[in-house]
Amino acid sequence: MKKDLELPQGKRTALYRFFEILPGALSYTAVIGLFVISWINPMLGAVYVLIVVAITFVKALATAFRTIQGYEVMRRAERVDWAKRLADLEDPHAAYERLYNRNDDSYALMEHVQNLRLMSTVEGNSEPKPHEVYHAVIMVAYNEGLETLVPSVEAVRDTSFPNERIIFVLGYEERGGEAMEANAKELKKQFGDVFKDFLLVKHPADIEGEIVGKGPNLTYAGEHLADYVAKKKLPVENVIVTSLDSDNRMSKKYLDYVAYEFIVRPNRQHYSYQPISIFTNNIWEASAPMRVVAMSNSFFNVVSTMRPHLLRNFASHSQPLAALEGMDFWSKRTIVEDGHQYWRSLFYFEGKYSVVPIHVPIYQDAVMSETFRETLKAQFVQLRRWDYGASDVAYVGVRLFNKKRRLGMKFLPLFAKFWRLLDGHVTLAIMAPIVAFGGWIPMLLNLSSRGVVAWSLPNVVGLIQTIAALGLFVTVFVSLKMLPKRPEGLKKRSKFAMVIQWVLSPVVAIAYQSVAAFYAQTRLLTGRYMEKFDVTKKVIKK
Numbered sequence: 001m002k003k004d005l006e007l008p009q010g011k012r013t014a015l016y017r018f019f020e021i022l023p024g025a026l027s028y029t030a031v032i033g034l035f036v037i038s039w040i041n042p043m044l045g046a047v048y049v050l051i052v053v054a055i056t057f058v059k060a061l062a063t064a065f066r067t068i069q070g071y072e073v074m075r076r077a078e079r080v081d082w083a084k085r086l087a088d089l090e091d092p093h094a095a096y097e098r099l100y101n102r103n104d105d106s107y108a109l110m111e112h113v114q115n116l117r118l119m120s121t122v123e124g125n126s127e128p129k130p131h132e133v134y135h136a137v138i139m140v141a142y143n144e145g146l147e148t149l150v151p152s153v154e155a156v157r158d159t160s161f162p163n164e165r166i167i168f169v170l171g172y173e174e175r176g177g178e179a180m181e182a183n184a185k186e187l188k189k190q191f192g193d194v195f196k197d198f199l200l201v202k203h204p205a206d207i208e209g210e211i212v213g214k215g216p217n218l219t220y221a222g223e224h225l226a227d228y229v230a231k232k233k234l235p236v237e238n239v240i241v242t243s244l245d246s247d248n249r250m251s252k253k254y255l256d257y258v259a260y261e262f263i264v265r266p267n268r269q270h271y272s273y274q275p276i277s278i279f280t281n282n283i284w285e286a287s288a289p290m291r292v293v294a295m296s297n298s299f300f301n302v303v304s305t306m307r308p309h310l311l312r313n314f315a316s317h318s319q320p321l322a323a324l325e326g327m328d329f330w331s332k333r334t335i336v337e338d339g340h341q342y343w344r345s346l347f348y349f350e351g352k353y354s355v356v357p358i359h360v361p362i363y364q365d366a367v368m369s370e371t372f373r374e375t376l377k378a379q380f381v382q383l384r385r386w387d388y389g390a391s392d393v394a395y396v397g398v399r400l401f402n403k404k405r406r407l408g409m410k411f412l413p414l415f416a417k418f419w420r421l422l423d424g425h426v427t428l429a430i431m432a433p434i435v436a437f438g439g440w441i442p443m444l445l446n447l448s449s450r451g452v453v454a455w456s457l458p459n460v461v462g463l464i465q466t467i468a469a470l471g472l473f474v475t476v477f478v479s480l481k482m483l484p485k486r487p488e489g490l491k492k493r494s495k496f497a498m499v500i501q502w503v504l505s506p507v508v509a510i511a512y513q514s515v516a517a518f519y520a521q522t523r524l525l526t527g528r529y530m531e532k533f534d535v536t537k538k539v540i541k542k
Contacts, residue, residue: 003407005344007333007395009209017527019397023390023422024525027429027518034434038442045442052434063303064474070302070359071478074276077359082256083160085112086130089263093120115264127266128238133259134196136167136225136321139244140217142535143176146183148247148365153187155248157194161255167228167239169199171221175212199228213533215337218243219329226325237269239321243330243338244362247281248316251360258318261356270349271356272319272341274311277301278361284487284494286366288501290379292508294366295479305357310420312342312355316362319345335533339389343396346417351409367536382536383516390425390521391529393418429517432509476502 008016038045088095096116099109119127137156141149157163168191172184184200192198201224203217210216222241229236240262244250251257258273265271278301279294286294304311315338324330327348330337345353367379396418399405406414476499483498523530 003327003348004405005327005331005348007331007340007391009333012394013398015401016394016398019394020391020524020527022397023393023425023429024518024521026422026426027521030426030430031433034438034441035445039445042442042446045445049434049438049442052431052438056431056435063299066303066306067299067474067478070276070306071481073306073359074302074361077257078251078253080253080257082253082260086256086260086263088112088116089119089127089130089260092116096120119264127263127268128235130259130263131165132235132238133262134165134167134234134239135161135255135259136169136229136239136241137244138169138171138218138221138225138241139246139248140214140221141170141172141176141180141184141246143173143180144183144246146186149183149187150190152244152246152248153191155250155252156244156255157191159250159252159255161259163195166195166255167197167199167225168195169201169221169225171201171203171217173203173217174205197228199224201225210332211335211531211533213332213335213337213531214245215330215334215340215533216332218337219332222321222324222329226321229321236325237320237322240273240318241321241324242316242318244316245364247365249281249363250275250316251362254358254360254362257358257360261358262320265356267352269320269323270353272313272317272345272353273356273358274305274313274317275358275360275362276305277315277364278482279364279366280482280484281363281365282368283366283483284490286368287372287375288497289504289508289512290367290375291498291501292504293379293383293512295475295482296505296508298482299475299478305359308355308357311357313338313345315364317341317355318358323348333531334388334391335385335530336389336391339386340392340395343392347399347407347409350407351414378536380512380516381534383512384519385530385534387425387428387517387520388523388530390517390524393422393425394524396421425517425521429514429521432506432514436506436510 012020034045034048037048088099093116096113099113099116139149139152139156153168156166156168159166170184170187172180181202184202188198188200199221201221203220207216225241226236229239240258242250242255242258254275261273262268262271276298278298280298283291283294301314304314317338319341323345327344331340331344334340342355367375367382369375369378396414399407400411400414400418479502480495480498483495486492486494520530
């Protein structure tokens with residue numbers, strides 16, 4: 001029986017509406033509750049604020065530690081010759097014999113040797129050989145120019161994985177008009193002979209049952225890819241699909257790395273592969289607030305790869321074609337098809353699904369438009385789209401509390417995932433404003449009482465914030481390490497701007513991250529659904 005994986009359209013059930021309302025209701029209650037509690041009892045209000053600040057403090061320290069740890073892991077992964085390791089899998093036994101007695105105790109090599117040992121000792125191996133694996137790269141486009149599209153295709157061409165086993169699919173929108181059509185044909189002309197094949201797939205406008213978004217384009221291109229693979233009689237179980245946005249520049253080692261991780265896993269169809277999204281393509285040209293947002297998001301992605309049990313799909317990711325075909329590819333009804341793909345895959349595989357961290361980057365653009373004002377607006381639009389991932393709370397909740405729709409998954413493990421999903425969205429909305437202003441609320445609501453606790457709370461919170469700010473030095477240090485080479489023509493003092501920009505962190509956290517989260521949750525709470533993908537415009541400064 002085919003599993004129901006799609007999101008609802010139109011009127012929702014009462015239970016579904018309850019879970020749609022839940023994130024926003026909790027977020028507003030948390031903030032309003034601070035005022036109510038502080039007015040009733042300033043002591044309880046102070047305790048409330050201190051709990052929130054303490055949680056933020058602990059998370060800040062943990063994030064600083066994992067940022068350094070994740071950055072070092074990323075550097076080590078970039079130094080690994082993944083093409084050579086992939087080649088070792090052609091004959092695991094011979095490679096194991098060659099490497100076993102090497103005087104190298106690095107963890108990465110030890111793990112590779114262990115993989116070779118397991119693969120050479122298991123009888124009746126069913127894993128594919130490296131030369132039997134194909135990569136299909138689906139790059140979606142709307143109306144981007146060649147100055148954005150060409151470097152992204154070149155990055156795929158320049159990977160160490162053989163081009164003759166790469167199928168490049170350009171999924172472009174009919175809505176992009178004649179200019180997009182011309183750009184697609186130009187890309188075909190430039191790169192048509194570079195890969196095994198270069199497929200142009202134009203996604204028609206206004207297909208019934210689809211929102212205006214990236215998911216329908218990806219799915220339409222994926223369906224054409226599946227037809228192509230079947231027609232060419234390629235082994236569908238050995239084809240790995242990577243989705244790319246038009247500004248994504250993958251690491252030279254990414255495809256080899258993914259193919260390696262794909263082969264060494266016995267239940268390889270039950271995994272997807274998540275690189276680290278780093279927003280530094282145009283970081284030197286972007287304005288200061290956008291640089292802070294871009295680097296903060298980059299740090300979040302670095303940290304996420306250090307917690308595989310919490311890792312979910314984001315932006316570009318890779319997944320086997322056979323698995324994608326079985327679940328009808330990506331959702332065509334959500335503007336956050338990347339994060340939603342995790343839950344879609346989890347329920348398709350009845351809980352037996354995981355995301356494998358790939359510790360090399362795929363570089364993306366920071367938000368930049370023609371004017372500073374337009375850039376500020378575009379950044380907010382992008383973040384509110386990402387924060388609309390709160391819509392998954394309802395998708396998971398109705399399945400969690402329905403034994404049949406839970407598809408055999410145990411309640412407690414799924415509840416833990418549900419709780420982390422809900423907590424993550426509520427925390428994103430409430431933490432920044434409470435930490436910034438919460439210390440003053442008990443005092444301002446009790447000016448006549450002169451209570452010691454309420455009046456000393458701002459100083460206590462300020463002290464904790466000062467200590468937590470030490471973690472900012474870690475942020476600054478790692479951000480400088482992650483910067484690409486400074487473009488010619490920019491003066492050396494521009495690097496100083498990369499340091500002082502971080503004073504904007506509190507403002508950015510409230511004005512963008514918190515407000516965008518509240519915006520998305522309010523839309524869900526009121527039933528005014530976001531069903532149009534607002535494309536973030538890509539502007540290249542000459």
